Amino acid sequence: MLRIENLHAEIDGKEILKGLTLEVNAGEVHAIMGPNGAGKSTLGYVLGGRPGYEVTAGSVTFNGPEGPCDLLEKEPHERAAAGLFLGFQYPVEIPGVSNVQFLRESLNAQRAGRDEKPLSGAEFLKLARAQADALGLAQDMLKRPVNVGFSGGEKKRNEMVQMGIIDPAFAILDETDSGLDIDALRIVGDGINRIMRRPDKAVLLITHYQRLLDYVKPDRVHVLADGRITRSGGAELAHQLEREGYAEVVA
Amino acid sequence: MTAVLDLPSTREEAWRWADLGALSAAAALAPVAAPAHEFLDLPGARLLFVDGVLDEARSQLHRVELTDLPTSDHALGRRAAGKGWRLSLDARAAADPVQVVHVATGRENHLPAHIHLGDDAVAQVVETFVGAGWQNRHLSVTLGKGARLMRSVRLLQPAGFVSLREEADVGAAASLVAVFLGAGGQGSRIDARLTLGDGAFGDYGGALLTAGEQRQECAVRVNHAQPDGSSRQLWRAVAADRSQASLAAAVEVARHAQKTDGEQSLRGLLLHRTATVNLKPELEIFADDVKCAHGATVGELDARALFYMESRGIPRARAQALLTRAFVNDALERIGDETTRAAFEADADAWLEASLSRRERSVGSTAPRAVEILPGAEPTQLGPLGAAEGEG
Numbered sequence: 101m102l103r104i105e106n107l108h109a110e111i112d113g114k115e116i117l118k119g120l121t122l123e124v125n126a127g128e129v130h131a132i133m134g135p136n137g138a139g140k141s142t143l144g145y146v147l148g149g150r151p152g153y154e155v156t157a158g159s160v161t162f163n164g165p166e167g168p169c170d171l172l173e174k175e176p177h178e179r180a181a182a183g184l185f186l187g188f189q190y191p192v193e194i195p196g197v198s199n200v201q202f203l204r205e206s207l208n209a210q211r212a213g214r215d216e217k218p219l220s221g222a223e224f225l226k227l228a229r230a231q232a233d234a235l236g237l238a239q240d241m242l243k244r245p246v247n248v249g250f251s252g253g254e255k256k257r258n259e260m261v262q263m264g265i266i267d268p269a270f271a272i273l274d275e276t277d278s279g280l281d282i283d284a285l286r287i288v289g290d291g292i293n294r295i296m297r298r299p300d301k302a303v304l305l306i307t308h309y310q311r312l313l314d315y316v317k318p319d320r321v322h323v324l325a326d327g328r329i330t331r332s333g334g335a336e337l338a339h340q341l342e343r344e345g346y347a348e349v350v351a
Numbered sequence: 352m353t354a355v356l357d358l359p360s361t362r363e364e365a366w367r368w369a370d371l372g373a374l375s376a377a378a379a380l381a382p383v384a385a386p387a388h389e390f391l392d393l394p395g396a397r398l399l400f401v402d403g404v405l406d407e408a409r410s411q412l413h414r415v416e417l418t419d420l421p422t423s424d425h426a427l428g429r430r431a432a433g434k435g436w437r438l439s440l441d442a443r444a445a446a447d448p449v450q451v452v453h454v455a456t457g458r459e460n461h462l463p464a465h466i467h468l469g470d471d472a473v474a475q476v477v478e479t480f481v482g483a484g485w486q487n488r489h490l491s492v493t494l495g496k497g498a499r500l501m502r503s504v505r506l507l508q509p510a511g512f513v514s515l516r517e518e519a520d521v522g523a524a525a526s527l528v529a530v531f532l533g534a535g536g537q538g539s540r541i542d543a544r545l546t547l548g549d550g551a552f553g554d555y556g557g558a559l560l561t562a563g564e565q566r567q568e569c570a571v572r573v574n575h576a577q578p579d580g581s582s583r584q585l586w587r588a589v590a591a592d593r594s595q596a597s598l599a600a601a602v603e604v605a606r607h608a609q610k611t612d613g614e615q616s617l618r619g620l621l622l623h624r625t626a627t628v629n630l631k632p633e634l635e636i637f638a639d640d641v642k643c644a645h646g647a648t649v650g651e652l653d654a655r656a657l658f659y660m661e662s663r664g665i666p667r668a669r670a671q672a673l674l675t676r677a678f679v680n681d682a683l684e685r686i687g688d689e690t691t692r693a694a695f696e697a698d699a700d701a702w703l704e705a706s707l708s709r710r711e712r713s714v715g716s717t718a719p720r721a722v723e724i725l726p727g728a729e730p731t732q733l734g735p736l737g738a739a740e741g742e743g
Binding site: 148149150151175176177179180181186188191192193194195196197201202203205206207209210213262266 | 653654655656658659660661662663664665666667669673674676677678680681
């Protein structure tokens with residue numbers, strides 16, 4: 101579903117990804133773990149198309165609901181319409197724009213990109229309320245400005261509410277587990293399973309720690325170090341990393 | 352050409368950003384046909400002035416009268432002498448909204464006005480400027496004890512200049528709220544001085560949107576003459592192309608005006624790096640037990656917020672429009688009446704749409720031109736963390 105080949109990318113002339121190759125098939129959950137500064141977040145941003153992250157070599161092919169495409173050719177909002185979702189490590193606060201307005205604009209822009217009819221206000225609210233309930237996010241938070249005054253945990257839940265509403269084919273979740281307490285971690289983990297565990301979907305979980313993987317069992321675990329995948333394995337690799345540390349395992 | 356030679360020089364601090372040359376240029380513009388004008392769907396008085404003269408056939412005065420008004424000694428205000436409109440309400444009276452539309456077909460026109468509210472009286476006034484040429488207004492306001500006046504003023508002339516000089520005396524526990532929107536192509540100067548009595552409330556603010564070579568400015572001074580007053584000055588400027596928007600807001604607190612609570616928030620948004628926003632928050636405090644918060648920032652749209660929105664599927668131009676609108680609406684949400692607020696928001700939206708679609712077509716950008724920010728201000732990127740608020 102997502103095929104990354106020999107990806108090189110830099111920020112301000114500094115190379116961060118140095119030939120990264122990875123393939124994620126439909127129906128799979130892959131976890132990427134690695135030490136600080138290895139390039140984990142950069143990978144997420146490059147796939148999302150964030151300005152300032154320049155791809156210097158390599159290719160990314162995305163085979164979503166609309167068929168295969170060159171992901172790097174597309175604008176960020178076109179990647180979203182093609183079925184890609186990027187969960188942010190630090191969700192951004194947007195004063196003056198309500199969650200409801202933001203999500204309705206998002207969803208309807210994506211639908212327009214796919215030649216689908218926009219959802220009415222009532223249809224949208226029904227969908228949004230159901231997702232907020234499922235993730236234990238209070239209804240009134242939907243009316244509040246995007247992420248403004250939300251706690252760290254609420255911001256992460258809000259990311260999952262957004263994912264539930266948008267219902268993407270492929271999700272890249274960047275440290276969705278950071279800042280969550282144990283209960284919130286389980287709720288978010290359940291959310292990922294509920295929304296994304298389907299034969300026609302896939303997930304790339306970028307994480308520092310093994311604990312989220314107790315709730316979202318990965319099919320594959322990769323170690324990202326110094327801009328490359330240095331080791332891949334099954335779910336047991338995450339436990340080994342937790343026990344022995346990156347230095348030990350990667351060396 | 353008109354005689355504007357007796358206006359102050361821009362070397363005078365209070366006039367440093369005034370575009371005085373534009374006054375005579377505006378007055379020299381070729382005449383235009385009277386543009387379409389529309390009153391909002393509100394009950395109450397409707398005054399239509401064409402080139403400063405009341406069009407009686409198309410006006411309904413209700414409680415407003417036309418009369419000779421005293422002059423001001425202000426450089427702009429004194430030009431608007433003679434016959435003008437007056438709204439005078441007795442104690443505890445409440446009038447339906449008063450709408451005033453000022454249409455100009457060219458050259459220059461000057462008109463004074465006076466609003467007097469007796470104790471506990473309540474009024475709402477909505478003014479709209481359309482057409483071309485130079486329109487100059489002088490307004491004096493006197494509010495009795497506990498009176499409440501809400502004003503909303505929009506400048507929608509495609510060209511020319513609008514200059515407003517306003518002098519307000521806000522009585523004890525009275526409230527004056529004025530919201531301005533500059534969303535036309537005209538130059539402007541909003542020049543005001545408020546004097547607040549015991550426990551009075553004064554709120555002067557708005558949004559100036561500039562494009563092309565346009566220059567708009569506000570220069571507002573709020574004087575806390577008595578204790579326990581509070582004031583709020585919230586101004587937003589959005590500048591595109593090579594335009595210039597300048598916000599100067601001053602708070603003066605007299606020696607015995609203890610427990611004054613003043614708040615200033617001046618923020619500028621540059622849509623292009625060739626545009627200029629000048630901010631000057633000014634505090635002059637002689638009392639020792641006061642709270643005066645002030646914040647001033649100039650920046651561009653928050654790049655992180657833009658990418659966040661794009662990553663959810665919102666195209667870049669739309670994301671820019673949503674963020675810019677949220678920025679401007681901060682200043683418009685003070686308008687209490689829903690019909691009026693919706694009209695002002697629609698005017699701001701129309702400006703944003705025109706300006707942002709032009710922006711999409713423009714190519715390249717050059718280095719930022721001077722951004723001048725005076726004491727207490729600090730340039731930052733706008734965003735949730737962008738507001739450099741301080742207390743002084």
